Amino acid sequence: MDLELHGPEPTEDERAAIDAAIGPPVDDARSVVGVAEAARRRPLLLPALHAAQARVGWVSPGALAYVSRRLHVPPAEAYGVASFYALYALHPRARSIAHVCDDIGCKARGADALCDELGARLGPAGSQHGGAGWMRSPCLGLCEQAPVALIQHAGAPAREGALGEATADRIVQALGETERTPEAAPAVVHQDRANLTLLARVGLVDPTSLDDYRARGGYRVLRRALDRGGASVLHELTVAKLAGAAARRFPPRASGRPWRRSPRVRTTSCATPTSPSPAPSKTAC
Amino acid sequence: MFGAGGGTNSYREVEETDLVVLWGSNAREAHPIFFHHVIKGLRRGTRLVVVDPRRTPTAEWADEWLPVHVGADIALANAFAHVILDEHLENRAFIERATVGFAEFAAHVSSPACSPEATEAITGVPAAQLRKVARAYATADRAMICWTLGITEHHDAVDNVLSLINLALTAGQVGRWGAGLNPLRGQNNVQGGGDMGALPHKLAGFQDVGDAAVRARFDATWKTTIPPQNGWNLTEMFLAMERKELRGLLVFGENPAQSEANAGHTRELLSDLDILVVQDLFLTRTAELADVVLPGSASWCETDGTVTNSERRVQRVRKAVSPPAGARDDFWILSELGRRMGHDLGDTSPEALWNELRTLSPMHRGMSWARIEQLGGIQWPCPDEQSEGAPFLHGRLWKDPVEGRRAPFTVTRHEGPLEHVSAEFPFRLTTGRRLYAYNTHVQTQHFTSPLHRGETVDMFPADAAALGLVDGERVRVTSPRGSVELPVQLDPNLRPGLVFMTFHFLQDADANTLTNDAFDPKSGTAEFKAASVRIEKLTETAAAEE
Structure with missing residues (x-):
């Protein structure tokens, strides 16, 4: 398709991360990407956005444009996807971030108190200092371990892990350990399996x-x-x-x-x- | 097509066919209304093949882009047919029942010299890719070929079209819903202009001037005697000007001083006339040369009447505003000219004229204004008031026995562009349009837009690098006819040796100073698509002069 993309280019880091996720561009003056080929590439949109964000902590306009161009996804559609999911950031934010679930399961197990304590210790949700920050998150799908926080460190390699039965102490500690993959609690499996x-x-x-x-x-x-x-x-x-x-x-x-x-x-x-x-x-x- | 001057299919069919071949057409930019129907088809699974020397925005939507060399369309079409016959994919039953001339055609294209492998160097299209596309076309349930000026702006334009017709006949891809041959029209009413008889060899309804019975009906209605000879087409008019045979010209909504090939020569001829009258909305370059300028009206909003689009659909146009003071309705001007020259044209209200046409043109007979409005436009032919028009033409070819004339195959042979690239003129120049500007830019230059990027000569990056040129640098482009100076734009969508210009931004550079006015004697269309040029760095010249 003939997408006309204007505006910023991705940084070298972003380009490398996206290429690693979806393969390097084919430099072929004869290649064209029609609707059928674009449809074959479409499933790579989420992995490409993940790759960009995992490297630098957010999906920049340059990265979004590069993903659109590589996958032949119209930028409006790529933006629609990136802005739909709470885990994607379309504005710069802390490279180390805790997504603290305050959805119903976690709320029942003390998420509000957890958020209040994080606010007192790290500043309001969405703020950052020293490259670290926290924010409220919709359900992370780990309700059996509530309250839950997902820790993400952007970089190469990016590190990510979910803390079950999270406490403010453990979250603050995990945010500081940027070279370590947060150790997730083992999944709680119902004991009465029979x-x-x-x-x-x-x-x-x-x-x-x-x-x-x-x-x-x-x-x-x-x-x-x-x-x-x-x-x-x-x-x-x-x-x-x-x-x-x-x-x-x-x-x-x-x-x-x-x-x-x-x-x-x-x-x-x-x-x-x-x-x-x-x-x-x-x-x- | 086979005696009917229009595309055989409807827009709706483009959305529902299985394969569309756009041959020599950058419809994405030049026919955006048509292309939005193509996109609807693509979204529901239609496959698209684009045949074009450039990787145009249209080609970028394609499943397969065949990068044909400029002017190698006949060689490519013959190789295409070679594959269909070689792999026994032709529609034998259709060929035997509905066509003539197959044996001679088959003997020609089946020769080893016409194979995709043997012609690869001429066409530029990899043989394997052509075989794949030819197979897809021949085996598709429904496939259509659509083309525009990439086919017709060559000195062998008619043979180009005939070679595409050969393909449709070979595969039986014409005369059915979704299968056919479609020349796309560049304006809302190009089809209508031809339908109304604005062709030198046709009267209204595509009826031959040479047919005495037809002339007799027009003579009786118009109370005059129509000469039995064909008139001149535009190219022939300029030749007659050269011979000083044609001394007066009424130009009506055209800008030949800028749109004709070899424009410098065209302007000389126009300036040399005894009288030049131009009727237009704008003071065009042509109007600037005129003895008299008659300000006309904008047909799409200041007059009542009809237009006919590429799918042969006659539609009503309604007057929304009055022309500004001093401008007149176009037909009022023509009828007034007639009256003052001693010919009273009678009731020239738009509906009266339309009803007169219906008595003279059988294919329009069933189209009253009321029915056109009621049915949302009607596609000709519509021979009576029971008919709702025809979405596709030549279903007759599938009747057994065939109704009317059988469709003829024609043997066509590759010649290539008249002007060869040479040591003196080493680049192939082809011309075209951009989405955001319209023809000579008369109508699109009156608003500012960041998309009006000005004229450039577009070059393949490696070619520019070899000449030491950088993006945006001004260069001199010279053909055997003239020379212009303008910035170069690097375009990886071109191929080595190919350069591209539009003719939208004449204040910057006039591409038609360069283009070749050699033309197809059968159609009168000049070879806008293939000139040879050289490109020179300006700074070096300047340095040498110092």
């Missing part, structure tokens, strides 16, 4: 490995459905007392007529029976 359905594999399965997932019983229900055949699955759907999203897809038939095979119905859909037995989890589908 009764877990949705979270049964958490902490056991490598989430990036399909084989690992299958080795731990993943896709078991699908395999069973395929073994039993379409007619049997449709029979199960008919006799099961479905509820929720599944019921909207397969509404109960008062007449008792069975469900029929339809080319539009994917028999791998998640169906949640209301039987007393544990519901098959989403991950089982």
Whole structure:
């Protein structure tokens, strides 16, 4: 596409960091990037923005323009993405920063008091001194360890880690240790694993490995459905007392007529029976 | 196309086709309205191939850019056809039912000399890339070829067009929804001008001047006798001026003193006329040469009437404001000229004129102003009041048996530009447009904009470096016809040996002082796209003179 980019260029550091994330530019007078190729590059937008910010602590206009040019993402769209996520900074900020969650889970476990103490010790949220600062953050997804703070040190290499059951002392200490990756508390896993359905594999399965997932019983229900055949699955759907999203897809038939095979119905859909037995989890589908 | 003077498809089809080939067209800049339909198609999965010597902003949207050498379009099209036949991808059934002349054409392009590999050095397009694109075109469900001045501003313009038609016929990519051949029009009403008979060999509705039955109908309505010979096109008029045969000229909304190739010579001829009358909105360079200037009106806001766009759609234009004091409605001026020369043109209100056209032009017959308004414009042909017009043309070629004439293949041969690059003139100059300026800039120069960057001669960075030139440095550009001085702009989107200019900023430098006025005798269009030039560093010259 013919993006016309005006304005600042990235610094050498930013350019190097972005190139490391998405690959170096191809210097080819014959290459063009059409809509299809741009769509193939689009998934690199978040990694590219992360790389820029991890190196210098924020996504500068020069870095944003360079990412747009390299990925052929219109600058307005790249800006829209960068300004949507709270973890991206579009203005210069401290190179070492603590994102302190004050969302509902952490608030219930004392996040407000934690923020008050940080304000007294480090100055108001968003301020910085000595290259360090803190700010409030929406949910960091570590609610079981609340209150939580995510520590980021920009640089090469960048360092990042989340503190669980965080205290002001530990946050201030982690901000000062710029050469050390903050040590995260081990993930708290529910001890009563036997009764877990949705979270049964958490902490056991490598989430990036399909084989690992299958080795731990993943896709078991699908395999069973395929073994039993379409007619049997449709029979199960008919006799099961479905509820929720599944019921909207397969509404109960008062007449008792069975469900029929339809080319539009994917028999791998998640169906949640209301039987007393544990519901098959989403991950089982 | 095959007797109908218009593109075969609609804008809507561009959005829904599978493959668009833009050949010699920088539509992104020069036809932005059309290109926004292309973008809609791209967003839903249409693939785009751009054939252009420059990596234009249009090429940057392409899935494949074929970097053809200037003037090698026929060689490229023949190699394209060679691949289709070589790989047995031609549409045999269509060829046998709907075309004539295939055997001779196939014998020509199938020869090893026409293969992509053999012509790579002529075309500049890698053989593997051309094979890939030709395959995609021939196997697409629906594909269209669109072109503009990169095809027509050559001395062999008509053969260029014919060689593209050959491709569509070979692959059966014409006469269906989303499949066809489309010359893009540069203004809102270029199509309409031709449709109304503003061509030297056609009367309104693309009817031949040479056809006695057609002339008889016009004679009866106009109460006059139309000469049976073709008139002169613009190029022929200038030749007649050279012969001192043409001594008076009424120029109506044109600026030939700046838009014609070899502009210096054009201005001499215009100055030498017995009388030059210019009717225009602005005091153009041409108007400055005139004996009489008649201030006309802006047709898009100061008059009532119709325009016809690239997809053959006739649309209503409504008067929104009155012309400023002293300016007159264009048709009032023409009818008044007629009246004072002894020809009363009768009721010349726009709707009366339109209804007269409907009695004379069969393809407009069903288009009343009321229906044009009701249907949001109508695409010709619209032969009666039941017809809603035609989104695409030549569906007849798919009838069995074919309705009307079969479509002819034509053997075309590569010649290349008339003017060769040489030791004296080592660079190939091609010309074009930029998005933010319009033609000779008469209308776009009246507002300031940071995007009016002024005229430059654009060069490939390595070429400039070899001459010791830096970005922005003033240089002298000289062709066999003239010389201009202007800044150089480095452009990595060009290729070695190729330089580029527009003709927008004439106060800076007039590109048409350099361009070649050699023209295609069949179309009358000059070879604006291919001149040869040399580029000289000015500071050195200045130093040498001191």
